[in-house]
Amino acid sequence: MNAIPVPGQPVRGSRSGAPVMALLDLLGRRWAMGVLWTLAEGEPMTFRELQAACETISPGVLNKRLAELREAGFVKRGDGGYAVTPLGRRAFGLIEPLGAFAKDWAAHLDGA
Amino acid sequence: MNAIPVPGQPVRGSRSGAPVMALLDLLGRRWAMGVLWTLAEGEPMTFRELQAACETISPGVLNKRLAELREAGFVKRGDGGYAVTPLGRRAFGLIEPLGAFAKDWAAHLDGA
DNA sequence: ATAGTGCGCTATCAAAATTATAGCAAGAGG
DNA sequence: CCTCTTGCTATAATTTTGATAGCGCACTAT
Numbered sequence: 001m002n003a004i005p006v007p008g009q010p011v012r013g014s015r016s017g018a019p020v021m022a023l024l025d026l027l028g029r030r031w032a033m034g035v036l037w038t039l040a041e042g043e044p045m046t047f048r049e050l051q052a053a054c055e056t057i058s059p060g061v062l063n064k065r066l067a068e069l070r071e072a073g074f075v076k077r078g079d080g081g082y083a084v085t086p087l088g089r090r091a092f093g094l095i096e097p098l099g100a101f102a103k104d105w106a107a108h109l110d111g112a
Numbered sequence: 113m114n115a116i117p118v119p120g121q122p123v124r125g126s127r128s129g130a131p132v133m134a135l136l137d138l139l140g141r142r143w144a145m146g147v148l149w150t151l152a153e154g155e156p157m158t159f160r161e162l163q164a165a166c167e168t169i170s171p172g173v174l175n176k177r178l179a180e181l182r183e184a185g186f187v188k189r190g191d192g193g194y195a196v197t198p199l200g201r202r203a204f205g206l207i208e209p210l211g212a213f214a215k216d217w218a219a220h221l222d223g224a
Numbered sequence: 225a226t227a228g229t230g231c232g233c234t235a236t237c238a239a240a241a242t243t244a245t246a247g248c249a250a251g252a253g254g
Numbered sequence: 255c256c257t258c259t260t261g262c263t264a265t266a267a268t269t270t271t272g273a274t275a276g277c278g279c280a281c282t283a284t
Contacts (some may be wrong), residue, residue, distance in 0.1 A: 002240095004255050006132075006221065007214065007215075007217070007218035007221065008218065010173065012142070012168070012272095013143065013146045013166060013167065013168060013169070014167060014168075015167055017165055018215035019211075019215050019217065019218040020149070020210055020211040020214040021146065022214065022218075023147055023194050023210055023213070023214040023217060024149070025143045027140075027145075027210075028139075028140055028141070028142055028143075028144065028146075028257095029140070029241085030124070030140055030142065030241075031124075031125065031140070031242090031243065032141055033136045033139075034125045034133065034140075034274060037132070037136070040228095046259095046260070046261080047259075047260070047262070048259085049197070051202055052201075054125060055126055056124065056125060056127070056243085056245050057125070057243090058242075058245085059240090059245095059262065059263085060242080060243080060244090060262090060263080060264085061163055061242060062241075062262095063251060063261085063262060063263085064242095066240095067134070070175075072217070073217070073220055073221065076178075083259095088218055090209065090213065090216075091213065091217075094209050094210055096204055097206050098132055098135055098136070098139075098279085099131075099132040101135070101202065101203065101206055102119065102130075102131035102132040102134065102135040103119075103131050104199075104202075105119070105121035105131065105135060105184070105185070105199065105203075106120065106131040106134075108185055108199055109118065109119065109184075109185065114269090124242095139270095140272065141270085142241095142270075142272095143271090148284050156267095158230095158231070158232085159231070159232050159233070159272070160230080160231060160232075168259060168272085168273095169272090170271075170273060170274085171232085171233065171234085171235080171253085171273095172233090172236095172271080172273090173232085173270085174273080175232085175233060176231095176270095176271095
């Protein structure tokens, strides 16, 4: 199985492994931000709840993303299922504004 | 060729096409955020400059991401090459804080 | 006119990631 | 024991991405 991108090591997109590039690699994987988003809004959630909330994710991918997010320290397993860690919550705080922006974007695409 | 995710249409991750899910689909594609980031910092850039700045991106993928980002209204072509649009700059403004966060994350991974 | 040079890509094929689907193993409740 | 739920694993099909070659055009120098 392949490891998570680690700052300081070469990652997809940067041989130098600039931290931000490692993070973009990690979060840019399909579903990664979606899982974090969904979980942050409804924690704690069981595997199947999460799967249902994500509508179309497959268990293999969900499991892989969870493993990565856990290894990265954004998500943990506890009572009641999966939940975000404090670090994960900070990450979510950063992507949350995308929600409002997305609405403007939608309007932009309609309008012109 | 496949279209960009559009808010209001089913996208990967949401049959309802919540705007944020469409945006996460678009930006979650490999290299999408990296290209936006790189471009926002060095605009305007030619295709080849961008390719060089991204170190390991292949021209096929770069071209595809550029087409998507252009269709989404985040990037445009003008004199001197590609540049971000005002909307794209706003998007960049949202992902830029990930840079600082990534450093904390790196420290977190080291520390514990 | 001809021969370079750089640019924006397209073509092609291999490798990797993602998807859909089936279903197993373990624990709970009856 | 039987059934149900939960957390995943297995497998194969499909899509995406990655690496590399090189085309067609514009421009320049010869």
